[in-house]
Amino acid sequence: MKIKIGILTGIVILFCFLTVVLYGNFIPDDTFIHIGFAKDIAAGKGFSFAGNKTFGSTAPLWPLLIALFSFLVGNLETTAKLLSLAFGVCAIGLFFSTAVHRWGVKKGALATLLLSFNPYMLRWAGTGMEATASVFWMTLFLAVLLRKDREYTSRWYYFALGFAPLIRPEFYLVGFLFLLFKLFDRSISFSQILFFFIPIVLWNSFAALYFGTVVPSTFLAKAHDKFFAIEAHTAIRSLKLFLTLNPIELLCIVGTLCFILFFRSSSKKRSSLFDKTNISLFLIIVAIYGYYVLKNVTIISRHILFTLPVMITLAIESLTIVEDNAQLKKIAYSLVLGGLLLYSTIFTSVIVYPDAVKFASGFQKEYRKIARLLYEQPGNNKSVALSDVGIIGVYSGCKIYDFNGLVDRERFQYSSRDEYVRSKHPDFIITRGEFDISTIAPSEASVEKIYETTFTGMGINETLPVHVTVYAIHWL
16 A cells, blocks of 8 residues: 555646646636636626626536635636646546556556646646546546445435536537447436536536537637538648657557557456447547547547546557566566657657747737736726737736627627628737738728737647737728
């Protein structure tokens, strides 16, 4: 027991240290969307963003948690960052416990290292986003599937699982596949199913009554109406993210399959690798990425981080094939550990960390400056139209009109961005990149450029300089 606690403590301390040191100043704009909702909730204004009642979050539980814990912490930004780090630690602890139960201390520690020091896990763990919470809930599902302890069959455990779709909408799909597997396995009771659905039914009933819809605006903005909407560039993007998130896990799985094909291996080991639990985990991965491709959803690394524990589980399960050969086993696990160190160091230092630094010193710094500028402008009931609504929505004091409709469902009632903005008559417009302001503001309106800036670092896939301009519009 002391060895287990010592290993886990060491991993957690190093994980927290690296996360804070590398990404302590990195807060993506989407974090501020959560903070904006939490700010209104904590102020007693209801589930709204900058005073606008809207179902603008695919993770509605997250701003509720930020609002709740802000009463203890005080600052909303600090609360969000501490929550994401805390869920990262909880995910690591639960995954370590499950992995040790499944494979023993050595392989359990190796699996936990793969999770803890994945470059994307480190990147998102202290950002205030719900990414690590989604990893935690996926690990809860894994614990129920992989462990037979009595506590993991408790109805209250299934009740906890029911909150997963309120952290990431993909858990609706994961939950459906999970329940289907448990039903086929005849290892679930009616009361467990009932408790699983309680949080889901309660939230969706509230959303239907409060917002008039159960579909968040973010889903409408990022996914298409047609189910089959495959486009090459988004499919390739999903593939690239899958490969960069799971290179070591994929090498383990592919290497094992090659070993099975070209060398003798125990039929018992092969049958354990292709057992029903592992097949169900494989189907979850296929279903999630299949959905992204079919719906043509543009995803980023934080959206898919929750699949990492599943891929690690499949990778470690695959390595059991080589355990009959002591020398090969030693080589395989050494390569996995060495590969993790090499991959995490190179990918973090060359791509992920520099991008976070550019974002914090570019977008984050400049948009805080713009928010302060708008806040200091004279007048009451000011409004602004823009696409990046997080920081501006929290700190500018302006009503927000969102080009993309993430926090304003009304956007979808208009055929174009220009028509939407013209009908709202915002006091300010913030443009990013190529943007023709004349298509929005009529010739008789007075347009004044009050601030402009150029910076880099909008994201790993967006490395070119970005020009941002703030206009004051005096409508006639």
